[in-house]
Amino acid sequence: MNEVKDLIIIGAGPAGMTAALYMARAGKSVLLFEKLAAGGQAALTHSIENYPGFEDGINGMDLSDKMRQQVERYDVVFEYDSVESVSQDITTKIHTVTSGAGNSFQAKTILITTGTTSRRLGAKGEDKFFGRGIGTCAVCDGNFYKNKIVAVIGGGNSALEESVYLADIAAEVYIIHRRDEFRADPFVQDRVKKHPKIKLLIDTVVEEFVGDQKLNKCIIKNVKTNTLSELAIDGVFLYVGLDANTSFLDLQYKDKSGFITVDSENRVNKDGLFAAGDCCSGTHKQVIIACGDGAKASYSITDHLSKL
Ligand SMILES: Cc1cc2nc3c(=O)[nH]c(=O)nc-3n(C[C@H](O)[C@H](O)[C@H](O)COP(=O)(O)OP(=O)(O)OC[C@H]3O[C@@H](n4cnc5c(N)ncnc54)[C@H](O)[C@@H]3O)c2cc1C
Secondary structure, three states, rough: OOOEEEEEEOOHHHHHHHHHHHHHHOOOOOOEEOOOOHHHHHHOOOOOOOOOOOOOOHHHHHHHHHHHHHHHHOOOEEEEEOOEEEOOOOOOOEEEEEEOOOOEEEEEEEEOOOOOOOOOOOOOHHHHHHOOEOOOOHHHHHHHHOOOEEEEEEOOOHHHHHHHHHHHHEEEEEEEEEOOOOOOOOOHHHHHOOOOOOOEEOOEEEEEEEEEOEEEEEEEEEOOOOHHHHHHHHEEEEEOOOOEEEOOOHHHOOOOOEEOOOOOOOEEOOOOOEHHHHEEOOOOOOOOHHHHHHHHHHHHHHHHHHOO
């Protein structure tokens, strides 16, 4: 068992890294867990144009690297492993975190900043072709589709913005959306509608993904006419929603969709368990908001520690 830290943060996305920065600067001992790579969802977007300070926008991985390097200037211990469980001793109030590698770590407080994971569609053939033609990260996999035909499924900002990114690489990009209106900002919609390589398939859902070893077509259905047709395709990117990464947490702390419920001080309970960022119920899923929430949580945690 390691020394008892002031704070263990679970998840090194924008929320977790901001909180780590604030807490380390306040002189607290911090252990920051990350199961994949620092940056979280922000690292998976090609261009972030609404984070202040970068007038031409900034690549998500570059912004994530800058955040990580800033945190590394301080005495924050990074632990690259997943957190599998969180518990608390009723008498001492010390929290114990167990990692995927089976190690235990202790702290006086815990901050959960585990963010979200892109949701799967649930269509026939999806499991077979996931990772072999179907993905959730255009920045990671887009380059495999140079001069090929891809489809993006979804109607929000992420779907439309990543379509524009893919259109610079692929020969053609179809946006498949089940409604006749998009949720994305009007500015982003305009960009998509004017793009010569992007075609919109509205009122349309994917019924099945088809191929041999690799995906080569989708069976799509127009939901207004119930007509089925085939769409030849090399790759598909899903942007159909987000699920909170909270499976290790008790149901009592979550809303019915699995997002963590917190009070205005980012408290999950009154015993030193806090949460911030996209994994929380009702937050707008944006980098600036996740950062702000992480900073706000750090003040509540400092206050909690001062009363122990
Ligand atoms: C394609 C796309 C485009 C986007 N574009 C924009 C944009 O232009 N502007 C904008 O402001 N926002 C954008 N966003 C949203 C933005 O990325 C998120 O709001 C932001 O990253 C949320 O930060 P977070 O720290 O709360 O969570 P996340 O970024 O999700 O980070 C959570 C971290 O926790 C880690 N983790 C999860 N579970 C565990 C565990 N059990 N143990 C250890 N580590 C764990 C994850 O690996 C991850 O690194 C975009 C998102 C996507 C997917």
